Amino acid sequence: MIKELINSIDKIEIESADKKYEITKILKKYDGKPVYIKDVNGYKVIGNLCNRETIARSLGIDVNDLMNYMLNAMDNEKNGELIVDNSLKEQYISDDLDKINEYPIPIYYEKDAGPYLTSGVVIVKDKDYGVNASIHRILVKDNHLVIRMVEQRHLHYIYNKNIKDGDVDVAVVIGAHPAVLLAAATSGDITFNELKYASALMKKPLKLVKCDTVDLEVPAGEYIIEGKITSEMDDEGPFVDITGTYDTVRKQPVIKITALKRKKDAIFHALLPGGVEHKILMGLPQEPRMYRGIRNTIPSVKNVALTEGGCCWLHAVVSIEKKTEGDGKNAILAALASHPSLKHVVVVDDDINIYDPNDVEYAIATRAQADRDIIIIKDAKGSSLDPSGDHENKLTAKMGIDATISLKKNRDEFIRAKIPDDE
Structure with a gap:
């Protein structure tokens, strides 16, 4: 089954590599992009296979679904x-x-x-x-x-x-x-x-x-x-x-x-530790669980993403259709409760692309006020994967940023300019 997928996707092809460190260098260079190595000690190797796009393709669906x-x-x-x-x-x-x-x-x-x-x-x-x-x-x-x-x-x-x-x-x-x-x-x-x-x-x-x-x-x-x-x-x-x-x-x-x-003619799957594929396979299955947990509190939640920059484990972005002024902060608390390893979460309006770090940062820059929209929780149970945490007591500090537009504001002030389609 994996051979058909490998044959159908765009990939980087490499003639040969050594299994000691050289596979790592190649997968690091093309992190997030599938790489097919034709000869490693006489064997074939695939790496960086599972990103969001190839997983969606293997299931016959759009990545946004x-x-x-x-x-x-x-x-x-x-x-x-x-x-x-x-x-x-x-x-x-x-x-x-x-x-x-x-x-x-x-x-x-x-x-x-x-x-x-x-x-x-x-x-x-x-x-x-x-x-x-x-x-x-x-x-x-x-x-x-x-x-x-x-x-x-x-x-x-x-x-x-x-x-x-x-x-x-x-x-x-x-x-x-x-x-x-x-x-x-x-x-x-x-x-x-x-x-x-x-x-x-x-x-x-x-x-x-x-x-x-x-x-x-x-x-x-x-x-x-x-x-x-x-x-x-x-x-x-x-x-x-x-x-x-x-x-x-x-x-x-x-x-x-x-x-x-x-x-x-087997193809060996080499999964790069700490690479995008590792992060996606670890984090992607958590997103539906988080979505369900948040939906119990905020029925208008639209989507959830654990971000690659946060190792697909420690950072999340949550998209909601804001109905009341407290929805953003309730979404923060629900997200932290639904994924106990989560350290930082940003809640955004549904016009923000949660898969685009620049768009998320834009929401923080233009829609959040630090004295009003940041929640900090001290001494919470955290992830053992976070090297900055208190591993002896298994504690960490957690933070949520409500980067949604305040309902007290005129929403027209936040609408981004668009270029009209050609008539």
């Missing part, structure tokens, strides 16, 4: 259809387990602990809650993998729930369709089926292939790594997180590899 489209798909998640098609097995070749050291898995930055899988969709199964799909960074270390599990995530819960009964079956899918990546990055409750949500996003059944060495059915990506998450721990990190700064070294679970498979 993404947020509402995701909301509708979430509402229909339970109706998503999964089909196990074992004829897909014919598309794969099996590799010896030590072949993973030859795969084009990048070493991205100078202090990285080693090669890292960054785009892998991790599939596990729980007898009570069913299948879970999520994205985690995975260190390739000697003859095994080390997976970073965030304590609040469902994978961590399922692992701890099942590891007392023995190793946990796992599969890592690399080179999945953007709908699968978007779904795997979405936070629902423990019963939320990310693969069915991917099907709802695609508006067609999602085809799965049964694994050979573990009891799992997984999306038919370009590469599939089968294995067992063990109770053994190993050092994971340092590695770069979404802010472009290094995360710390921790003891994390070891994955014992049981099978390596890839499609003939």
Whole structure:
């Protein structure tokens, strides 16, 4: 599925690159634009694949419709259809387990602990809650993998729930369709089926292939790594997180590899840590959740965007149709409550393009007064990804700017000049 998308989009084509640092340099140079590298140690690599435009294209919709489209798909998640098609097995070749050291898995930055899988969709199964799909960074270390599990995530819960009964079956899918990546990055409750949500996003059944060495059915990506998450721990990190700064070294679970498979002429997906693709996949799934939370308070909310400059995590812009004088400030409070990691939020009128930083800054410059329109909240729970926060107490300061036109003002004074269309 990913090959058809790659063939259909505009992309930068590079003849060859080394997997140590050189892939990073290329992806950094063209950050936000898809890059296809024809030869990395004999393998093909795609990077910067998932920006807003390519995700929308992969779903057959306009980019401005993404947020509402995701909301509708979430509402229909339970109706998503999964089909196990074992004829897909014919598309794969099996590799010896030590072949993973030859795969084009990048070493991205100078202090990285080693090669890292960054785009892998991790599939596990729980007898009570069913299948879970999520994205985690995975260190390739000697003859095994080390997976970073965030304590609040469902994978961590399922692992701890099942590891007392023995190793946990796992599969890592690399080179999945953007709908699968978007779904795997979405936070629902423990019963939320990310693969069915991917099907709802695609508006067609999602085809799965049964694994050979573990009891799992997984999306038919370009590469599939089968294995067992063990109770053994190993050092994971340092590695770069979404802010472009290094995360710390921790003891994390070891994955014992049981099978390596890839499609003939497979394309490896390299996701640049701290790049636009990383930010979009992390932030975009939060926008529908924020929209719903804000809509409960401000029914006239129009759109929500987590901005790239704020790492698609710490900063947001909210568009509303202002009905009463307090709507802007209520939208600020609702936005901060609906995404607890949010640090700064700007609320604007619906004539402002929330995807254009210049337009948002224009709204702040011409419609906000600092003594009246800024809300500051001290000592709130914040994101561990913010290097400026109080990590010991998990606290931060938060700020909202109401950059909407005051209803006490004459709106005509704020209308921007337009050039009439040719008659």
